[in-house]
Amino acid sequence: MKLHIVPASTGLQWVKLGMQTFWRQPMALTALLFLSMAAVSIIGMFPIVGPYLALALMPTVFLVMMLGAAEAHHDRIPRPSLIAAPFKGGKPRIQALIVLGVFYALGIALIAALTSLFDDGTLAKLSLGNQPMTPELAEELVSQPGFQIALWGGFLLYNLLALLLWHAPALVHWHGVSPIKAVFFSVFACLRNFRAFFMYALGWMGLTIAAGVVLSLITVLLSALLGSAVALAANILTIMLVMALITMFLSSAVFTFRDCFSAPDHKRSLQVDDVTYDYK
Numbered sequence: 001m002k003l004h005i006v007p008a009s010t011g012l013q014w015v016k017l018g019m020q021t022f023w024r025q026p027m028a029l030t031a032l033l034f035l036s037m038a039a040v041s042i043i044g045m046f047p048i049v050g051p052y053l054a055l056a057l058m059p060t061v062f063l064v065m066m067l068g069a070a071e072a073h074h075d076r077i078p079r080p081s082l083i084a085a086p087f088k089g090g091k092p093r094i095q096a097l098i099v100l101g102v103f104y105a106l107g108i109a110l111i112a113a114l115t116s117l118f119d120d121g122t123l124a125k126l127s128l129g130n131q132p133m134t135p136e137l138a139e140e141l142v143s144q145p146g147f148q149i150a151l152w153g154g155f156l157l158y159n160l161l162a163l164l165l166w167h168a169p170a171l172v173h174w175h176g177v178s179p180i181k182a183v184f185f186s187v188f189a190c191l192r193n194f195r196a197f198f199m200y201a202l203g204w205m206g207l208t209i210a211a212g213v214v215l216s217l218i219t220v221l222l223s224a225l226l227g228s229a230v231a232l233a234a235n236i237l238t239i240m241l242v243m244a245l246i247t248m249f250l251s252s253a254v255f256t257f258r259d260c261f262s263a264p265d266h267k268r269s270l271q272v273d274d275v276t277y278d279y280k
Helices: 010-024 026-044 050-056 058-073 080-088 091-119 122-127 135-142 145-165 168-175 179-192 194-260
Strands: 269-272 275-278
Touching (some): 058 080, 091 145, 145 168
Antiparallel strands (some): 269 275
16 A cells, blocks of 8 residues: 655545536435435434444444445446445454444544533534524524634544544555554545645635525525525525535545555455445
């Protein structure tokens, strides 16, 4: 396995590829994300251990979306059965994914504990869905310095956790490396290609802002046409937009992995459980 150093412009190319891949199979990829999150949500309902199991499964959901994007990129329909694909890679790979999942869950728990020192756990409750966000609560939180510190601190800490695990599930699944090596190589690849990942982050930030502006303009137009029914239409459009952006973002991750690492044993492609991954 060899690390590739890519130019900064590659980051924007990853954004473009994520969008293109999504539009090849928009319904199938969105459905794959919905089914994956629904399965995690159901597991999260189990008493006591459910929420922790749900958190531990998030790296696997990330991997499932990478598998789906690899399929869509090759003009194949991502099947719902891909949800089970990470668990068919053999015992060592399954154990490695479990370790990554535990690491992720512990990381989220640590972030929640640290941010709770400043806002009495408000951000943690909102992030984990234990407390609903209302306009009144949002207005109250904006004026609280402690919540602002928790919000930005949590943002930075979560990005650090994402840095540790960004490539790790794919390295475990496709390269068969140990969890510790996967985390190390993930961090190393992100740092060595910092310029590309910085442009990647800017690209998604700009796309999100642009989508928000377009949504606002559409809402204004709908308010003139639909009157009081605009709230329902705006909510539906917002949900659709958010799902599309998240799916595009997750679909782009496989290209960051492909361009940062060479194929194992100098192969041009690697096939795991009928999912073919082509390298440059």
